[in-house]
Amino acid sequence: MTAPPDRIKQILRTLRLAIRRYEEPAVEKIADERTEDAFQVLVATLLSARTQDATTYAASERLFARARTPRTMGKLSVREVERLxxxxxxxxxxxxxxxxxxxxLIDRFRGVVPSTMEELLMLPGVGRKTANLVLILVHRSRKNICVDTHVHRISNRLGWVKTRTPDETEQALYRVVPRRWWPSVNLFLVTWGxxxxxxxHPRCPVCAISRLCPRVGVPGRSARR
Ligand code: SF4
Structure with missing residues (x-):
């Protein structure tokens, strides 16, 4: 049985306050600093897959210092992008x-990052996670939930869903999370993750939502640090 909507709301309200003491995830930070520049948010999200936040942020800064648009970045050699x-x-x-x-982007979309899921998924390396994040951060969509490994893991630990893949988790979350919280799920759970x-070693003993969490699949011992 999944968690009742009231408990999910209570957890999200608690997290909204609790994450204030922590730094924003790299892609959110880049979106804020670069006034939601769609291309740069897209590239930063592509870089962030399976990469530590500090590394993503530094790599994005180096790349954007050299090129900030599809046209200028498209002129760099693959070697140079790799180096940056x-x-x-x-x-x-x-x-x-x-x-x-x-x-x-240049050939088909006149250099503009598209604003629909279908078109974003045509771009090489762009999956649902990247597309959802671009739609939320840049196009201010309130109809998407972006699920990465943190969101997938924590949603399962909280008992909100019982799923095997991030794509399954995304679809399950649309069914259980109250709609007004959809765009916030990624920011809250990625920061928490x-x-x-x-x-x-999740830090259950110091976790702000431990009272509300059934810790599904979490081994008995958890770190206090
Ligand atoms: S109580 Fe533990 S498992 Fe549950 S959200 Fe907090 S850290 Fe994660």
Whole structure:
């Protein structure tokens, strides 16, 4: 049985306050600083996959200092993009995808990042996570939930869903999370996942929502640090 909507709301309200003491995730920070520049948010999100936030942020800064638009970035060689974004995970694949995305944006979308899920998914390296985040952060969509590994893991630990993949989690969350919270789920749970509900050794004893969390699948011992 999934958690009742009132408990989900209570958890989200508690997290909204609790995350204020922590730094924003890298992509949100970039979206704020760069006044929701769609292209830069898209590229930063592509870089962030399986990469630590500090590394994503530094790599994005180096790349944007050199090129900020699909046209200027499209003129860089794959080698140069690789050099600028190293050491993000899979930097070679990501450099190729960024170049191919620049080309497609210019050829098909007149250099503008599209605003629909279907069109965003045409871009190389863009999956539902990236597309949802761009729609939420740039196009201010209130109809999307962005699910990455943190959101997937914590939603399952909280008992909100019982799913095996982030895509399944996304669809399940649309059914259980009250609609007004959809755009906030990613920010709240990613921040919590980086700081408290970590993949290994979640800090349950100091967690602001421990009273409301059934800790599904969490091993008995949890770190206090
Ligand atoms: S109580 Fe533990 S498992 Fe539950 S959200 Fe907090 S840190 Fe995660």
């Amino acid at each position: 974004i190293y050491p993000v995970s899979f930097y070679r694949n990501k450099a190729r995808n960024i170049k191919a995305t620049c080309r497609l 980086q700081q408290v509900c970590r993949p290994v």
